[in-house]
Amino acid sequence: MTYPISIIPYANMAPFIALGPPRGCKFFSYTPRQSTIALKEGKIWAAPIPVGDLPAIENNVTIVGNLGVAARGAVKSVLLFSNRPFDEMSAAKIYLTDQSSSSVRLLYLLLGYRLGFDRLPLRTAYREEADGELLIGDEALIRAAKAGNQYITDLADLWYRIHNRSFVFARWVIH
């Protein structure tokens, strides 16, 4: 039997890709959110799952030790790009990534802490109308290198400045 393992397609998986799959395993490419769905459907055996999705599947998986994706301070790849400072986002519209639920939940919490949970910005389905856009992974890294005059908020960095704690984005689980 071959055990399929999800490898999310971001630079933080480079060590796993460089080492290659363990014997008897194969790597497949899924985004964090796709990994949750694939695990539920039995298509993969192990994956780094967004912590935001864990409650829905924790009865069906085993969390693997203390392995996951976390950052203490700036992570540089979970970023809100905006046309105004973070603390002025109340009346704004935000376009959200569909690749990760942890990052969306983190953004929600940070906006709530800074703006008030009754003054949250709106979500838009139209990128071109957005005052801000949440990106993760390599897309965020690349956009940050070309950001120009946009405001960039590193969510893990903001979390650390508020709570003085690391933020855990994903945990490795096995079926």
Added chain:
Amino acid sequence: MSSIVFERALEKGASGERLNRDEVFAVASARTPDDLALIGKAAYQNRLKRFGDKAAYVFNLHINPSNICEGGCRFCAYSAKVGDSNAYSLKEEDILADVKRLKPSEVHIVGGLNHEWDYTRNLELVAELHNLYPKLHIKGFSAVEIDWFAKTEKISEEEALSGLIKAGLNALPGGGAEIFSKRIRDEFCPDKLNQKGWVRIHQTAHRLGISTNATMLTGLGESYEELVDHLMILRDAQDESGGFSCFIPLVYQPVCGEEREITPPTDHLAIIALSRLTLDNFAHVKAYWPMIGLDTAAAGLYWGADDLDGTLGEEKIAHAAGASTPKALAREQMEETIRLGGFKPFERDGVFNNRNSQI
């Protein structure tokens, strides 16, 4: 695998002797860890005889004038149709500004099949680059693009090539070969220039006096036989026309959610070694770092590759490293990667000469 054929193949390959088809297949199909170690060792001995402890990189710039493409290759994540939000078409002044800023040794020009960047416009770009930078090595246009130019301009492939060479083109890249297997081409790119056409255009280029590269794209479900067929076709073509300079193994990058395995690094290394042992008449084998990663590419130098390809354009490799001084770091990063593989780096030009060799 402990067959006599396999052992003979390794012995011959290590010394640079030609392998027959059965021997190539024996190497291609041997994938246990012990077999891979032996294959790697044979490929290393082969490359050591040819190149010693040196490995090359080039300071180059990839120019992709437009991603608009009328082709429909299923494995392509680059192309776009007119009107797509990710479609783009560069302007000449932007391309020339990048070349002026970066001062590369080589440019690598490839793009989609479209009418905006047509034959004439590409011809003029080559002529302008050659006029401004006579020493710049201009490598451009896959065989698929040459075929497109010939058809859309209603000229022969030879006329299309001759025009570009006269304008200043120095070499063709190896793209568009994918894998020569008709079975896989029918599934993934049925309308693309076929194997015979690809080889014909390259051999025409050789006859006209320019060198070309060759590639092989794996990771699409090819069999060992199909791998071997591809390499044997290239080897036979090289015996005939002699103009291939470098072979570059490429690998398909699965799309997220696609139920296709990510090729493990051991497979990349196995293919590099197989290439070195099989293509005895190709001077160079590349470990193409943008597809297999810098770490695996560094290891690939031990497994038979002698070239790491290029910096591509300083922002790409610099981005990977998070550099604030991109140009210098691009060279430093390439040299460090080569040293990581245990070799001595040198910066080459477009024809694989050492740019900094002492008189």
